[in-house]
Amino acid sequence: xxxxxxxxxxxxxxDILVGARKxxxxxxxxxxxxxxxxxxxxxxxxxxFHHFGDKESLFLALAxxxxxxxxxxVANNGLVEVMREMLRHPERHDWLATRxxxxxxxxxxxxxxxxxxxxxxxLDEAMRARLRSKAEQGRVRGDISVDTLMAxxxxxxxxxxxxxxxxxxxxxxxxxxxxxxxxxxxxxxKLKATE
Amino acid sequence: xxxxxxxxxxxxxxDILVGARKxxxxxxxxxxxxxxxxxxxxxxxxxxFHHFGDKESLFLALAxxxxxxxxxxVANNGLVEVMREMLRHPERHDWLATRxxxxxxxxxxxxxxxxxxxxxxxLDEAMRARLRSKAEQGRVRGDISVDTLMAxxxxxxxxxxxxxxxxxxxxxxxxxxxxxxxxxxxxxxKLKATE
Numbered sequence: 001x002x003x004x005x006x007x008x009x010x011x012x013x014x015d016i017l018v019g020a021r022k023x024x025x026x027x028x029x030x031x032x033x034x035x036x037x038x039x040x041x042x043x044x045x046x047x048x049f050h051h052f053g054d055k056e057s058l059f060l061a062l063a064x065x066x067x068x069x070x071x072x073x074v075a076n077n078g079l080v081e082v083m084r085e086m087l088r089h090p091e092r093h094d095w096l097a098t099r100x101x102x103x104x105x106x107x108x109x110x111x112x113x114x115x116x117x118x119x120x121x122x123l124d125e126a127m128r129a130r131l132r133s134k135a136e137q138g139r140v141r142g143d144i145s146v147d148t149l150m151a152x153x154x155x156x157x158x159x160x161x162x163x164x165x166x167x168x169x170x171x172x173x174x175x176x177x178x179x180x181x182x183x184x185x186x187x188x189x190k191l192k193a194t195e
Numbered sequence: 196x197x198x199x200x201x202x203x204x205x206x207x208x209x210d211i212l213v214g215a216r217k218x219x220x221x222x223x224x225x226x227x228x229x230x231x232x233x234x235x236x237x238x239x240x241x242x243x244f245h246h247f248g249d250k251e252s253l254f255l256a257l258a259x260x261x262x263x264x265x266x267x268x269v270a271n272n273g274l275v276e277v278m279r280e281m282l283r284h285p286e287r288h289d290w291l292a293t294r295x296x297x298x299x300x301x302x303x304x305x306x307x308x309x310x311x312x313x314x315x316x317x318l319d320e321a322m323r324a325r326l327r328s329k330a331e332q333g334r335v336r337g338d339i340s341v342d343t344l345m346a347x348x349x350x351x352x353x354x355x356x357x358x359x360x361x362x363x364x365x366x367x368x369x370x371x372x373x374x375x376x377x378x379x380x381x382x383x384x385k386l387k388a389t390e
Contacts (some may be wrong), residue, residue: 103361104295107362151369155358171342171346172350175346
């Protein structure tokens, strides 16, 4: 039996993720059958499930890649910037549609819900840290709890993704300005204007 | 052949709508089969489709009832009040879940999309009229176009419904306060405080 290096294992894992992301985007979560995943990744089902266990885990691994990237953007520029990036990349909207499709799994499947929430907690933590720090600097409204600000931004983002997916992007740049403005203090708006 | 009065026809139509709403809420749009609709309404498929043509039209008739009621609330108290009402009526959330389910039809079926948008235009007009009038009174921000304010509120409401449906209602009252505040002028907030 040949010995496979860690590097080679990581490369295979990466190839599966790239192919699977396209497959989910093209066919949706339900539509991405094992046969289509094999085609898209160029790997056998044995190889795919050796790396990821099952289709749900494969999907969650992709969602985790998103979450890690988003958490990084949040740390530097906040959740509104995550949404501005989504608006600038229409080629990723089909994948976002797949994420919306699993909202019904979150709703109806308790074990999926736990895994999904656990995965989203990375993003929650990044948001909490940023909002706390901005509130201490007096740049984000201090009269509203950080939890409520987070719920506001996340609720808005759910609707925002649903608009993108429906191809209804009219005015969304200006709409994001309202969201950004609504969580800022007046002082911060002035600081921003003179930056 | 017996002659049926208009009153009797309206009563039958009403009974079908009541039963069908519960059936869609219990089983989802796809899950509400013709057999289940017959059971829930106590009417034969012949009678149901005599009144509503097909399942899609029956569903759109129910959505239109919502839209008319919402347009009335919007005219008197604005879209944020529509959302506050949703929050106060958890027994209607299963029906809202069905509305979310058809979002994918809106996305993928052009003829459904046209019918859906046409139906939503009643609500759009009520929002436009209210925001214009509030902007003229100086109570809603005049530095943002009415179209952009509408897009902001509607995008938020999409996310809001998705939260309700997932049973994630934590902090949503306070979140709605942020939304309300974000479209108001400072003057209006002061007026409100002294009302």
